[in-house]
Amino acid sequence: HGKSIFIDTTRCTACRGCQVACKQWHDHEAVPTKQTGTHQNPPDLTPNNFKLVRFSEHKIDGHVHWLFFPDQCRHCLQPACKATADMYVEDAIVVDEATGIVVCTEKTKELTKEQCDEIIDSCPYNIPRRNEISGELVKCDMCIDRVQAGLVPMCVKSCCTGAMSFGEREDMLIKAKLRLTEAQAEIERPKSELETKIVCDVHKSCTILDEEDLGVIYFLEMPREMYHQYAGREIKPLNRADFLAGLAKPFK
Ligand code: SF4
Ligand code: SF4
Secondary structure, eight states: OOEEEEEEGGGOOOOOHHHHHHHHHTTOOOOOOOOOSSSOSSSSOBTTBSOEEEEEEEEETTEEEEEEEEEOOOOOSSOHHHHHHHTTSTTSEEEOTTTOOEEEOGGGGGSOHHHHHHHHHHOTTOOOEEOTTTOOEEOOOTTHHHHHTTOOOHHHHHOSSSOEEEEEHHHHHHHHHHHHHHHHHHHHSOOSHHHHHHHHHHHHHOEEOSGGGOSEEEEESSOGGGTOTTSSOOOOOOOHHHHHHHHHSOOO
């Protein structure tokens, strides 16, 4: 049920078209950035960047191998951000029933900075950011205005390599599983020596990220920790929201 984006990271060339298109659609101002010794720019998600192509560099058998990860809100089926926000300001974060899109509303302005920090901390993918000027908590809204008008999100529209697809969640899951099967079939017939090495690593590690719980589904060819710290869900210690939810349950 709902809408999903499927991101095949192996087709991403890091052109950053999606990152720019997202900024334009959301009228985000350009903020001057510094060169920080990496192609990733800006270095992290900001209140003006809901989408960020993350770069990571690895040496495999003496050859440099770049991994690209267009990072954004995963539109979790059970969003921890909303559960935490609801403890303080009900419906500051809402889930659109028809599409499953998770949206930060203007009511997030009523949250304190500490409460916003707690919400950010509860997100397994470290996504929301607080706009310190307006006091709002913001993140990707899957271009809900476009989706409701029957259009695809801007990032998907702008991607010319076919790394991103958008549609019904069931269809995106099928696409992701087909891609996994295809990658595993490729492993059976490696072509060169280097490819054999890379392909062997792939064999052990190509994966679909946390797909049962997310509205944004990623296909990866390498272990998740090789992309960035929050690529996949970490098993986090119990946070305050979970703790309080546990207390509210009746004893058996
Ligand atoms: Fe909320 Fe984080 Fe899930 Fe996005 S990825 S819906 S911000 S918990
Ligand atoms: Fe990668 Fe497509 Fe985004 Fe370009 S537009 S950075 S190819 S996902």
